[in-house]
Amino acid sequence: MKLQQFELERFQSEWEHRVEYNLSESGVEPLRIKDLLDTQELRDRFQDLQLGYSQTNGTIPLREAISYHYHGTTSDQILATSGGAEANFVTTWWLRRENPERNELVFMMPNYMQIGGIWTNLGGKVIPFKLKMDGSKWVPDIKGLKAVVSKKTAAIAICTPNNPTGKILSNEDLRAIVDIANEHEVWIVSDEIYRGAELQDSKAPSMHKLYDRALITSSLSKAYGLPGLRIGWIVCPTPRVALELWTYSDYTTICPAKMSDWLATFALQPDIQAAIEKRTRKVIRGNWAIMEKWIASHSNLMTVVPPEAAAICFIKLKDGINSLDFVLRVRDEKKVLISPGEHFNMPGFIRIGFGSDKEYLEPALQRISELLETY
Ligand SMILES: Cc1ncc(COP(=O)(O)O)c(C=O)c1O
DSSP, X not given: OOOOOOHHHHHHHHXXXXXXXXXXXXXXXXXXXXXXXXXXXXXXXXXXXXXXXOOTTOOHHHHHHHHHTSTTOOGGGEEEESHHHHHXXXXXXXXXXXOTTOOEEEEEESOOTHHHHXXXXXXXXXXXXXXXXXXXXXXXXXXXXXXXXXXXXXXXXXXXXXXXXXXXXXXXXXXXXXXXXXXXXXXXXXXXXXXXXXXXXXXXXXXXXXXXXXXXXXXXXXXXXXXXXXXXXXXXXXXXXXXXXXXXXXXXXXXXXXXXHHHHHHHXXXXXXXXXXXXXXXXXXXXXXXXXXXXXXXXTTEEEOOOSBSSEEEEEEOTTXXXXXHHHHHHHHHOEEOEEXXXXXXXXEEEEEOOSXXXXXXXHHHHHHHHHTTO
16 A cells, blocks of 8 residues: 655645745744753853753653643653654554454644544545534534444544634533543544644643543644754553653664753743743744734635634635635745645645744735735
8 A cells, every 4th residue: 555645745845945824833933942042151051062862751750840740740751853743653553452352543624634644554544523614613522433433443633723623622622532432442542743733822731631541742842942853752551651651662663863852841841832832822823923924814715713722714705716726826926835725634724823923924925915916
């Protein structure tokens, strides 16, 4: 069987460094090392770091720093990984291998297509669980979920806050998903990488503590603006599960990069973490105001359900506009990169990332406007 390609990532990788404006990113403008290490003493400590291998499941200080943010966990329930991508990979591989009699993955859609793609590539069957656009809201189809989960299901994979819509599943939604999973002893994978990047003040509800067969994946790439560190993690219900997953990550990247482990431990200290999250929300709120105004100025050609979190919005184009053609024209004629709905199995939509500096975002949107004038 030919490997199913991860279209979104490949398209971004191929083009993000060849356009003049990249609005395909879903995180906020990344921080610099000097923003994090803002005293000479910190910089000296960092420079003194010896570049040996790091601990393969993440150093104890890093895992302690992560576990602090998941109340009631200990560091031995955490597996540190190289980015959320490895966290999702290891989790999916483990689920597939440990449940050979359960061939199906019920996958929230639209979604970041990694987990579903890996499941397909490992020979499993992916069944969608839909987030439906209902007027001014995205609504999870809980009834539809109930109808498809069975003893053949290994896991339900959700992403909340959701990529690409920015939808936050409510506590009630999460509990309804848990009830359905529990009935058939099904695992839940909750990719919560955008948690902490909410437009509202309160944090998005988490699957943490709601279910004893839940695995939470996350990273520093989105809500923290530190994607270049490539530090992610899996929060496991028990130390035993973390140990099992670790066996899998021994085969992937050996260990997170030593410098990244150190910087991530620092970024996750409660006061630093709070300051980073504050910055993220400020960027997202300020830029969403720009985005919303821009979308309103093209209301004859597009509509959007406003995101509740994440620096992305999933815009529905007017019927008759081919979203992939549109994205290719924006790329080739205006040198701006955005993502087509086709990469989320949702033709007719485009995803625009608005987390960059205002001075970068505005001229990029202006270029897209120029193209829209031809429609
Ligand atoms: C929902 C989701 N999960 C995981 C990832 C991968 O994150 P990382 O850069 O930490 O590997 C992404 C990246 O866009 C994402 O959107």
